[in-house]
Amino acid sequence: MTKQMVKDALNRPLRDLRISVIDRCNFRCQYCMPAELFGPDFAFLPKSELLTYEEIERLARIFVHLGVEKIRLTGGEPLLRKELPLLVKKLSSIEELKDIALTTNGVLLPKYAQELKDAGLKRVNISLDSLNDELFGQINGRNVGTQPVLDGIKAAKKAGLGVKINMVVKKGLNDTEIIPMAQFCKDHGLQLRFIEYMDVGSTNGWKMDEVVTKKEIFQQLNEHFSLEPVDPDYYGEVAKRYRYVDNQVEVGFITSVSESFCSSCTRSRLSANGQIFTCLFNGNGHDIRDFMRTGASDEAISERIIKFWNGRTDRYSDERTAEMAANRKKIEMSYIGG
Numbered sequence: 001m002t003k004q005m006v007k008d009a010l011n012r013p014l015r016d017l018r019i020s021v022i023d024r025c026n027f028r029c030q031y032c033m034p035a036e037l038f039g040p041d042f043a044f045l046p047k048s049e050l051l052t053y054e055e056i057e058r059l060a061r062i063f064v065h066l067g068v069e070k071i072r073l074t075g076g077e078p079l080l081r082k083e084l085p086l087l088v089k090k091l092s093s094i095e096e097l098k099d100i101a102l103t104t105n106g107v108l109l110p111k112y113a114q115e116l117k118d119a120g121l122k123r124v125n126i127s128l129d130s131l132n133d134e135l136f137g138q139i140n141g142r143n144v145g146t147q148p149v150l151d152g153i154k155a156a157k158k159a160g161l162g163v164k165i166n167m168v169v170k171k172g173l174n175d176t177e178i179i180p181m182a183q184f185c186k187d188h189g190l191q192l193r194f195i196e197y198m199d200v201g202s203t204n205g206w207k208m209d210e211v212v213t214k215k216e217i218f219q220q221l222n223e224h225f226s227l228e229p230v231d232p233d234y235y236g237e238v239a240k241r242y243r244y245v246d247n248q249v250e251v252g253f254i255t256s257v258s259e260s261f262c263s264s265c266t267r268s269r270l271s272a273n274g275q276i277f278t279c280l281f282n283g284n285g286h287d288i289r290d291f292m293r294t295g296a297s298d299e300a301i302s303e304r305i306i307k308f309w310n311g312r313t314d315r316y317s318d319e320r321t322a323e324m325a326a327n328r329k330k331i332e333m334s335y336i337g338g
Ligand SMILES: Nc1nc2c(ncn2[C@@H]2O[C@H](COP(=O)(O)OP(=O)(O)OP(=O)(O)O)[C@@H](O)[C@H]2O)c(=O)[nH]1
Pocket: 072, 074, 101, 103, 125, 164, 166, 195, 198, 238, 239, 254, 256, 265, 267, 280, 317, 338
């Protein structure tokens, strides 16, 4: 197949593929999979519904022919999927792919970091919302302290993986942790990204007044540190980055609520059971798994993906209102892939 450039209805190219490899998780973060709703009886996808690694690789190759340069593995907790390094190895063999990354809560990294690196993974984004054990245990809904995640960060660095830290900030929950987290990451040479709490899915009871905006976080940082802006690395970069003037360590903001970035959104998402989603907030998935399982050729699959992408008009965060946040049919982040 010849390589193509595919654009959506708003002229945005297809550049990224975020693959959810599993919808299960060992945490129950309040803002993502609240324990009361994702209880022991919750119907997660059975194994037979999941795309196999061979199917994921095949689709990834097709996406790369359509212009995808960066693949991110996510979930749920991607390291709960058996033998994930095998998938990384398959994806690393795709020549035109520039970047493969993983987003994880970090707990299983001491076990897998070296294997992932050996399989070709370049970098990991690790989520950590607090350095306070009790608060972190409350947020992750499983009373897990910070040590397992800190060990995961250490293991990733030791294996030679690039590491960034993601912190979702929710008002009244962990906004007191902004400065301690900033100080910790600055001292350890880790890029921290503050993520504005989003109205993903319909289980987290999101309210606009619980969002701590970039502006508010920046004001706090400015009282303690001296920062300067950093130019974006590439078109459509999600995080707005700054660096500490004294040691050049970077810090970023993911401002989906206060300064949306839909106009340059080049991200497609593939759920663990083979549905393509064109926006984190668009609950209407397009089947690709069953079509592939009928014996469709690469060309036919490719045409189908082009059709979905050409028809894409999503710009939810640009248009968000409190009413939309409350009423729109949305899909859980653990399923679609965060
Ligand atoms: N609204 C919105 N949020 C996004 C989008 N892409 C990523 N995010 C959110 O940004 C946060 C961090 O995402 P990561 O998985 O670390 O990925 P990234 O920011 O693309 O990572 P880098 O490639 O390292 O810059 C998560 O909460 C994502 O859900 C997007 O297209 N729209």
